[in-house]
Amino acid sequence: MTTPTPEPVRSTLKDNASPVAQHVACPFCGILCDDLEVSKSAKGLKVTRNGCDKAIAGFERHLPAATPLNGGKPASLAEAVTAAANLIKQARLPLYGGLATDVEGMRSVMALADVSGGVIDHALSEGPYRNFKVLQSTGWVMTTLTEVRNRADLIIIVGTDVHALHPRFFERMVCNQDSMFDSPPLKRTIVFVGSGLDQSAAVGARVGEVVTLPCPLDQAGEVIAALRARLKGAPLGAATIAGVLMAAIDDLARRCRKATYGVMVWAPPGLNFPNADLTVQTICDTVRELNATQRFAGLSLGGNEGAVTAGAVSSWQCGYPLRVSFASGQPHYDANRYAMSRMLADGEGDLLVWTASYTTGLGVPRTSLPTVVLGTPGLEMAQAASVFIPIGTPGVDHAGRLIRCDTVVTLPLTDLGRSVLPSASHVLDAIQSALQI
Amino acid sequence: MLIKLTGGKVYDPANGVDGVVRDIYVEDGRIVEARADARVHEEYNLKGRVVMAGGIDPHSHIGGGKVTIARMLMPEDHQGQEYGRNGQLRSGVGRAIPSTMTTGYRYAEMGYTACFEPAMLPTNARQAHMEMGDTPLLDKGAFVMLGSDDFLLRQMTQKQDFSAIKDYIAWTMHAAQAIAVKVVNPGGISAFKFNQRKLDLDEQNAHYGLTPRQILLTLARGLKEIGVTHPLHVHGCNLGVPGNLSTTLETIKAMEGLPVHMTHIQFHSYGTEGDKHFSSGAAAVADAINANTNVSIDVGQVLFGQTCTASGDSMRQYGNTSGAYPKKSVIMDIECDAGCGVVPMKYKEKNFVNALQWCIGLELFLLVRDPWRLFLTTDHPNGAPFTSYPHLIRLLMDKGFRNDMMQKIDASARAYSTLGSIDREYSLYEIAIMTRAGPAKSLGLKDRGHLGVGACADITVYADMADKEAMFTAPELVFKNGDLIVRNGKILRLVQGATHVTRPEYDKGIEKSLRDYFQRYHTMQMENIRVSDTEIIGHDKGSIIVQPSGARV
Numbered sequence: 001m002t003t004p005t006p007e008p009v010r011s012t013l014k015d016n017a018s019p020v021a022q023h024v025a026c027p028f029c030g031i032l033c034d035d036l037e038v039s040k041s042a043k044g045l046k047v048t049r050n051g052c053d054k055a056i057a058g059f060e061r062h063l064p065a066a067t068p069l070n071g072g073k074p075a076s077l078a079e080a081v082t083a084a085a086n087l088i089k090q091a092r093l094p095l096y097g098g099l100a101t102d103v104e105g106m107r108s109v110m111a112l113a114d115v116s117g118g119v120i121d122h123a124l125s126e127g128p129y130r131n132f133k134v135l136q137s138t139g140w141v142m143t144t145l146t147e148v149r150n151r152a153d154l155i156i157i158v159g160t161d162v163h164a165l166h167p168r169f170f171e172r173m174v175c176n177q178d179s180m181f182d183s184p185p186l187k188r189t190i191v192f193v194g195s196g197l198d199q200s201a202a203v204g205a206r207v208g209e210v211v212t213l214p215c216p217l218d219q220a221g222e223v224i225a226a227l228r229a230r231l232k233g234a235p236l237g238a239a240t241i242a243g244v245l246m247a248a249i250d251d252l253a254r255r256c257r258k259a260t261y262g263v264m265v266w267a268p269p270g271l272n273f274p275n276a277d278l279t280v281q282t283i284c285d286t287v288r289e290l291n292a293t294q295r296f297a298g299l300s301l302g303g304n305e306g307a308v309t310a311g312a313v314s315s316w317q318c319g320y321p322l323r324v325s326f327a328s329g330q331p332h333y334d335a336n337r338y339a340m341s342r343m344l345a346d347g348e349g350d351l352l353v354w355t356a357s358y359t360t361g362l363g364v365p366r367t368s369l370p371t372v373v374l375g376t377p378g379l380e381m382a383q384a385a386s387v388f389i390p391i392g393t394p395g396v397d398h399a400g401r402l403i404r405c406d407t408v409v410t411l412p413l414t415d416l417g418r419s420v421l422p423s424a425s426h427v428l429d430a431i432q433s434a435l436q437i
Numbered sequence: 438m439l440i441k442l443t444g445g446k447v448y449d450p451a452n453g454v455d456g457v458v459r460d461i462y463v464e465d466g467r468i469v470e471a472r473a474d475a476r477v478h479e480e481y482n483l484k485g486r487v488v489m490a491g492g493i494d495p496h497s498h499i500g501g502g503k504v505t506i507a508r509m510l511m512p513e514d515h516q517g518q519e520y521g522r523n524g525q526l527r528s529g530v531g532r533a534i535p536s537t538m539t540t541g542y543r544y545a546e547m548g549y550t551a552c553f554e555p556a557m558l559p560t561n562a563r564q565a566h567m568e569m570g571d572t573p574l575l576d577k578g579a580f581v582m583l584g585s586d587d588f589l590l591r592q593m594t595q596k597q598d599f600s601a602i603k604d605y606i607a608w609t610m611h612a613a614q615a616i617a618v619k620v621v622n623p624g625g626i627s628a629f630k631f632n633q634r635k636l637d638l639d640e641q642n643a644h645y646g647l648t649p650r651q652i653l654l655t656l657a658r659g660l661k662e663i664g665v666t667h668p669l670h671v672h673g674c675n676l677g678v679p680g681n682l683s684t685t686l687e688t689i690k691a692m693e694g695l696p697v698h699m700t701h702i703q704f705h706s707y708g709t710e711g712d713k714h715f716s717s718g719a720a721a722v723a724d725a726i727n728a729n730t731n732v733s734i735d736v737g738q739v740l741f742g743q744t745c746t747a748s749g750d751s752m753r754q755y756g757n758t759s760g761a762y763p764k765k766s767v768i769m770d771i772e773c774d775a776g777c778g779v780v781p782m783k784y785k786e787k788n789f790v791n792a793l794q795w796c797i798g799l800e801l802f803l804l805v806r807d808p809w810r811l812f813l814t815t816d817h818p819n820g821a822p823f824t825s826y827p828h829l830i831r832l833l834m835d836k837g838f839r840n841d842m843m844q845k846i847d848a849s850a851r852a853y854s855t856l857g858s859i860d861r862e863y864s865l866y867e868i869a870i871m872t873r874a875g876p877a878k879s880l881g882l883k884d885r886g887h888l889g890v891g892a893c894a895d896i897t898v899y900a901d902m903a904d905k906e907a908m909f910t911a912p913e914l915v916f917k918n919g920d921l922i923v924r925n926g927k928i929l930r931l932v933q934g935a936t937h938v939t940r941p942e943y944d945k946g947i948e949k950s951l952r953d954y955f956q957r958y959h960t961m962q963m964e965n966i967r968v969s970d971t972e973i974i975g976h977d978k979g980s981i982i983v984q985p986s987g988a989r990v
């Protein structure tokens with residue numbers, strides 16, 4: 001009998017205790033696979049196990065040399081922090097955008113926005129807001145990745161290219177070898193609602209039928225609405241809905257009724273068309289009604305660039321999922337007014353503070369405002385930053401925590417020692433301290 | 438630095454002190470012996486004041502996924518309830534489901550210095566701790582949920598050696614950084630995933646063939662044998678179902694004398710008598726509690742107004758969605774581990790069922806005789822927000838006030854309740870037991886909940902007022918670890934409380950089967966489910982206090 005130490009056995013490459021880190025969580029998409037192996041050599045990091053294209057691109061990227069810049073000129077970190085603090089002090093309405101960071105970084109953003117009377121919003125919050133509007137209006141019945149992996153016998157993918165957004169979703173959640181509840185593991189039926197969705201990963205021993213209901217992606221919601229009507233037994237006069245034969249919709253209704261545990265999957269960033277929240281609403285209404293007599297659940301993916309984490313930390317610290325202004329001294333929530341893309345387009349705010357620590361693509365948008373940019377080296381910028389401070393990537397350059405797309409699981413991120421760049425949290429806290437001098 | 442609290446009337450039930458005027462000395466965050474020769478650096482004249490240990494809430498949903506889902510679901514809870522930043526104090530919102538910092542501030546302003554999250558899912562433990570880490574001024578701790586997790590249910594159906602089950606319970610407590618274990622609708626959350634809509638005490642889970650009775654006994658016995666102080670914290674079967682009174686009585690019998698804590702028992706004390714087939718089972722439940730000294734309870738009092746219920750009991754919360762107000766809800770199946778259900782509720786005085794729920798809770802408070810086995814809770818936010826505790830205390834201490842309030846409720850509910858005929862009024866001593874000494878003893882917090890020498894100097898000083906609601910709303914002074922944090926209901930300074938955990942022994946061999954289980958079936962590796970000390974101490978700027986557990990048998 002032992003009383004083991006509570007410390008986890010997670011290895012870190014930071015102290016070179018081992019050349020290979022195991023059980024590494026990947027922060028480069030919202031499903032946060034945590035079974036990667038990453039090795040470190042003089043050439044940099046290499047994903048040696050379970051890496052997808054996004055993981056390899058993220059972990060193995062060689063950082064360009066980067067130094068803090070103040071007005072385009074090299075500066076020390078302390079100088080850049082002071083310059084950033086001065087800009088924030090002068091600003092009447094600083095906008096805290098990007099927010100691609102980890103839990104600690106988001107905590108620091110919240111504290112700084114609170115004390116400086118700013119507005120917070122994530123660069124990709126248009127996606128999560130397709131969900132939040134439904135959550136706030138009616139709620140939903142949802143499930144999480146491990147439940148899908150073990151239970152789902154009918155997986156309906158609605159209007160989104162899951163494989164493109166999450167390259168290992170099918171491998172890990174659909175095509176996994178073992179199932180907890182069936183021996184031999186049952187074969188699943190996969191239904192794609194929408195044309196042109198990548199079906200290449202829906203193959204293997206676990207996949208039974210693959211059914212396609214081809215329709216324009218922005219009409220996938222109409223197909224689900226028709227499905228909902230048919231599940232209720234409502235007659236529909238049309239022969240086709242969004243180009244899908246009514247017979248195919250009726251067939252899907254029968255499959256839904258026969259399912260032991262059906263799941264409707266969508267990735268909010270993929271529903272990239274106006275009023276896509278109505279598609280999410282239709283999915284959730286259909287799922288809820290199915291639960292009157294059987295089990296069915298929704299699964300929302302997405303959550304890349306720390307979007308789920310930003311929404312969650314904002315919600316627990318100030319009650320609302322982003323799009324909050326602290327200008328009055330109190331949290332003021334307005335999902336339209338404080339959508340940062342709209343504010344920037346309409347010339348609101350007088351300073352943009354942009355945090356982007358994962359990919360170079362989450363660049364600073366075009367703006368005439370002065371900008372303080374905390375970015376991973378190589379970050380794309382539409383214009384030169386007033387102050388630029390290079391920061392590390394959580395789970396690569398420093399440790400951290402990130403919340404998964406299903407909003408339940410938080411993964412610890414390993415310090416792999418790629419660089420000695422500071423964390424967003426470290427820099428933001430320093431800026432806040434400098435504000436108070 | 439020596440602090441002297443002079444001449445207050447002290448209520449310290451753990452040391453048998455009932456309203457005795459005495460001085461208290463504090464040094465380095467602890468209560469110390471009186472020293473005649475010592476120089477006092479700070480003295481507070483507490484003549485005419487009431488002195489108690491800091492309040493301890495043993496069951497309040499303050500952190501974790503379901504609470505944040507509730508926050509997201511209910512912007513209408515926050516609007517009009519905004520709090521501005523104020524010096525060091527962060528801005529925040531909320532009445533029924535306040536934001537994390539606001540939660541810490543409101544508790545401390547009421548004189549509470551510790552609070553325990555009762556429903557932490559192992560797969561969501563990291564988030565629960567992060568949210569508790571953002572809840573300042575309070576000591577925290579959490580009860581990890583077991584009993585619908587597939588690992589335990591598989592162990593039980595495979596009839597694994599009982600020591601392996603004990604290893605798993607202990608391992609989970611370590612991994613989740615828990616101080617106790619809770620079971621919610623035993624096996625029922627799992628059963629709901631197999632489309633079962635109810636699961637009574639001896640009904641079988643469709644997949645595993647296990648009954649709630651078997652799961653309860655396994656966990657209660659396991660906890661006892663690994664030496665965890667707090668007994669199995671039971672949210673029983675059939676929550677909120679009329680007639681669940683019989684399930685509750687059967688559950689008490691089913692425990693075969695093993696120590697057990699039956700939580701929010703108000704929601705489990707319903708009969709089916711009368712025209713409306715809904716009646717109070719409080720008398721029968723109270724009789725059973727009085728007769729079975731292995732059982733402790735908290736009430737989960739319902740108070741009127743808007744709230745948002747948040748529970749791990751996805752099965753029963755799904756059943757409650759039809760009564761949601763406003764009409765929205767979240768139901769989740771979670772990670773082959775547990776589930777959750779978030780359903781907004783508005784309890785109305787003139788609604789027969791709500792009014793009778795209010796009566797049933799108060800009847801339980803007043804009919805259960807031993808305050809050491811009864812803790813004051815509203816199951817925040819499920820029965821009412823924790824900020825209504827002062828109102829609840831007045832209902833318990835002031836029969837006249839209680840009777841006045843009773844006149845406002847639905848008349849038929851009033852007629853169905855014996856509440857008006859109960860004369861009991863709680864004393865300050867009994868309130869101190871229910872809100873301090875009792876929870877501390879039950880949770881194994883040896884240096885909390887009392888004012889004896891060596892105790893942590895978490896101390897609350899109240900003006901001695903006739904209006905107990907006013908008295909308990911805004912204490913004059915609150916000390917946390919000897920630091921004065923609140924004066925006249927206003928926060929003076931911020932401190933970060935500790936996280937209390939228990940670490941019973943286990944055989945590390947259990948990790949072999951756990952590692953295989955997580956790799957085979959889960960989407961998180963065993964190594965990553967564990968919440969490390971570094972996270973709580975480093976990332977959350979907290980500290981950890983390991984409360985001792987007994988020897989394993």
